[in-house]
Amino acid sequence: MDHTQKSILGPRLFVIAALAVAAWAMVYKTGVATSDEAGIVLHLPEEVADWRGVDLLFCPNRECGGQFFPAQLADPSTCPRCGSPLGNMNWAERSMLPADTGLVRKYYSRPGGRDDLHATIVLSGDDRSSIHRPQVCMTAAGNEITEERVIRIPLAGRDQPLEVMVMDMVKPVQREDGTPAIYPSYYAYWFVGKDRETASHIVRMVWMAYDRIFHGVSHRWAYIALSGGRVPGSGAHLQTIADFASQLHPALLKPE
Numbered sequence: 001m002d003h004t005q006k007s008i009l010g011p012r013l014f015v016i017a018a019l020a021v022a023a024w025a026m027v028y029k030t031g032v033a034t035s036d037e038a039g040i041v042l043h044l045p046e047e048v049a050d051w052r053g054v055d056l057l058f059c060p061n062r063e064c065g066g067q068f069f070p071a072q073l074a075d076p077s078t079c080p081r082c083g084s085p086l087g088n089m090n091w092a093e094r095s096m097l098p099a100d101t102g103l104v105r106k107y108y109s110r111p112g113g114r115d116d117l118h119a120t121i122v123l124s125g126d127d128r129s130s131i132h133r134p135q136v137c138m139t140a141a142g143n144e145i146t147e148e149r150v151i152r153i154p155l156a157g158r159d160q161p162l163e164v165m166v167m168d169m170v171k172p173v174q175r176e177d178g179t180p181a182i183y184p185s186y187y188a189y190w191f192v193g194k195d196r197e198t199a200s201h202i203v204r205m206v207w208m209a210y211d212r213i214f215h216g217v218s219h220r221w222a223y224i225a226l227s228g229g230r231v232p233g234s235g236a237h238l239q240t241i242a243d244f245a246s247q248l249h250p251a252l253l254k255p256e
């Protein structure tokens with residue numbers, strides 16, 4: 001083996017070995033302290049630039065699937081259709097996420113109802129399994145992902161841009177008259193851990209393993225997701241995401 005080959009193989013072997021150790025550490029948590037420290041606040045502001053946010057309530061009953069704004073309801077604690085207790089998770093989230101998962105969400109729109117979107121923060125609970133690869137959930141919900149890319153959003157007061165993964169999706173739906181249609185939408189997200197931020201699920205997994213192995217801690221990671229409709233063939237939603245995320249980002253930072 002000549003020297004060149006060796007120098008390429010060396011780092012590769014190191015990465016493979018590191019991943020093997022990481023995989024082992026992920027399975028056997030022995031000696032790893034869980035930490036309650038999160039990298040962000042679990043709260044969404046009422047206002048983000050000229051967007052106004054309102055809460056959403058969901059019925060946990062799968063057959064019902066009710067979704068309401070609190071202002072619509074005389075009693076915001078109970079589903080007016082089926083009587084189930086309302087909460088901030090829909091049935092899929094309630095069935096898939098561990099009970100101690102933190103979740104907040106708001107529905108935002110600009111004056112005139114423009115650029116409306118849903119913002120969600122999911123904060124992992126004690127067993128750290130609350131955060132999945134979002135692609136899995138989206139396709140399980142019947143969406144087809146047509147494009148995926150990372151956009152880099154400039155932030156005021158920081159040299160490094162915020163990187164956000166944006167998935168363009170289409171979903172076959174039925175109109176009220178029963179004719180088939182396609183609903184084009186987007187789902188954008190990034191992950192935040194203590195002193196860490198990434199748009200990549202894999203990078204997040206590597207950071208988690210690194211912190212377990214070298215610092216002996218497992219922090220609570222969160223992900224922030226923005227979703228809404230889009231116009232097919234247009235990139236206008238990317239600007240909406242950039243405008244919203246750049247204004248939301250500072251509001252999520254923990255007070256020092």
Ligand SMILES: [Zn+2]
Nearest residue numbers: 059064079082
């Ligand atoms: Zn209901």
